[in-house]
Amino acid sequence: MRIDARNLLDRLGRSDFSYKEFEDRFTDLELWPILEALLRDPRLQALDQPALQVAKSATRGNGEAPAPDERVPEAPKEQIQVLFSRYEHGSEPAAKASAPAPHPADSSGDVRALLRRLSAAVETEGAATGTAPREGDA
Amino acid sequence: MPVILCHGPKGGTGTTFVAAHLAMGLSAEGADVTVLTFAARDTMPLHFGLSQAISLPSLTAPADEAVLVGGINLRHWTRSADDADLLPMLNDLGYLSPGKDRVMVLDVPSGDWRAARRIAQAACAHVCPLTVQPDSLALLPQMFDEAGTDGLSRTAFVINALDETRRLSRHGAAFVRELAGQRLVGRIRSDEAVPEAMAMLQPLSRYAPASAALSDVRAISGKLVDALHSTDPVWIAPSAASRAA
Ligand SMILES: Nc1ncnc2c1ncn2[C@@H]1O[C@H](COP(=O)(O)OP(=O)(O)OP(=O)(O)O)[C@@H](O)[C@H]1O
Ligand SMILES: [Mg+2]
Numbered sequence: 001m002r003i004d005a006r007n008l009l010d011r012l013g014r015s016d017f018s019y020k021e022f023e024d025r026f027t028d029l030e031l032w033p034i035l036e037a038l039l040r041d042p043r044l045q046a047l048d049q050p051a052l053q054v055a056k057s058a059t060r061g062n063g064e065a066p067a068p069d070e071r072v073p074e075a076p077k078e079q080i081q082v083l084f085s086r087y088e089h090g091s092e093p094a095a096k097a098s099a100p101a102p103h104p105a106d107s108s109g110d111v112r113a114l115l116r117r118l119s120a121a122v123e124t125e126g127a128a129t130g131t132a133p134r135e136g137d138a
Numbered sequence: 139m140p141v142i143l144c145h146g147p148k149g150g151t152g153t154t155f156v157a158a159h160l161a162m163g164l165s166a167e168g169a170d171v172t173v174l175t176f177a178a179r180d181t182m183p184l185h186f187g188l189s190q191a192i193s194l195p196s197l198t199a200p201a202d203e204a205v206l207v208g209g210i211n212l213r214h215w216t217r218s219a220d221d222a223d224l225l226p227m228l229n230d231l232g233y234l235s236p237g238k239d240r241v242m243v244l245d246v247p248s249g250d251w252r253a254a255r256r257i258a259q260a261a262c263a264h265v266c267p268l269t270v271q272p273d274s275l276a277l278l279p280q281m282f283d284e285a286g287t288d289g290l291s292r293t294a295f296v297i298n299a300l301d302e303t304r305r306l307s308r309h310g311a312a313f314v315r316e317l318a319g320q321r322l323v324g325r326i327r328s329d330e331a332v333p334e335a336m337a338m339l340q341p342l343s344r345y346a347p348a349s350a351a352l353s354d355v356r357a358i359s360g361k362l363v364d365a366l367h368s369t370d371p372v373w374i375a376p377s378a379a380s381r382a383a
Binding site: 001002006009015016032034035038041043044117 | 275280310334
């Protein structure tokens with residue numbers, strides 16, 4: 001770390017620092033066709049992800065922005081544990097981990113609803129940390 | 139004994155950095171850790187504060203040739219990552235079977251994805267570092283396809299080199315959070331201290347103890363260590379077990 005950065009952190013009484021959130025709107029998220037293209041890619045739906053469920057519930061008329069604590073939290077311990085369940089039972093190296101059942105593929109998931117939700121998540125973070133001026137490249 | 143595969147869909151996204159720090163985190167918890175690198179052009183020693191002049195000994199090299207850093211045994215797989223002997227050899231060494239006293243962290247470059255898939259089938263976890271840049275995200279469908287549902291169920295995603303001052307990065311990160319959900323174990327901020335530490339030939343923890351990337355990668359390895367602990371305590375080396383008691 002540069003000495004001037006080090007000094008600044010010392011003055012702020014912080015051990016680390018990152019710039020905090022700028023506001024993003026739904027329309028901003030729509031600017032990136034690659035995200036939409038990825039969401040439409042059926043191969044991405046192999047993961048036991050909440051995204052499509054969310055997209056579906058949003059189309060059921062439940063399209064309000066989620067409360068911050070409804071957003072996807074960091075992985076809870078129990079769910080990470082399944083990663084390491086491989087060696088728990090028996091000595092068979094290729095024993096299958098207890099894989100959660102995959103979500104049924106639904107390539108018609110409402111992409112716009114998901115983008116809206118992503119936008120809401122980003123905005124909530126911005127609101128929680130105070131809003132800085134928009135960056136120049138917007 | 140646990141084999142943890144570190145492998146990402148795109149090169150240059152911090153796989154070697156994450157593998158090094160995961161090894162350090164496991165070692166700090168008292169595990170006997172070996173790192174096995176597969177890159178023909180390997181930069182792993184730099185993350186341990188060693189110079190580029192060090193070349194790591196092969197997995198089978200005698201103990202007096204070993205490169206040990208803080209108790210971590212650094213080794214290089216000199217043959218192709220596809221070599222059919224790899225998994226039998228790991229098995230002979232006692233990995234790939236129950237018991238958690240020793241851990242092996244494998245750093246497999248993105249290009250060796252076929253080998254990585256085979257290793258992932260035998261490993262207990264696959265840590266997948268990625269950036270949220272579009273070219274990294276664009277490779278996810280292919281990677282998901284190759285891994286299949288069973289492979290993905292043991293994959294832990296890590297966002298690396300995140301710069302939240304950039305709009306595209308924020309959007310990409312939000313996208314990965316939604317996509318990976320519980321499989322995202324954390325994010326590591328982009329931090330100039332990472333290359334600076336290498337330039338100083340120092341481990342990051344010595345060069346910049348306050349580094350944001352260091353605290354982030356430690357949080358991630360802490361979670362993975364917790365996950366290992368929780369399934370069965372017998373893997374812990376005696377020193378750590380007595381500390382925990
Ligand atoms: N969080 C970070 N902040 C800043 N720089 C980083 C961060 N993580 C990694 N780097 C830098 O990015 C570069 C690539 O990192 P690393 O070698 O770990 O990636 P890799 O995925 O193993 O690459 P390769 O495909 O060559 O094996 C290095 O120069 C490293 O210093
Ligand atoms: Mg590498």
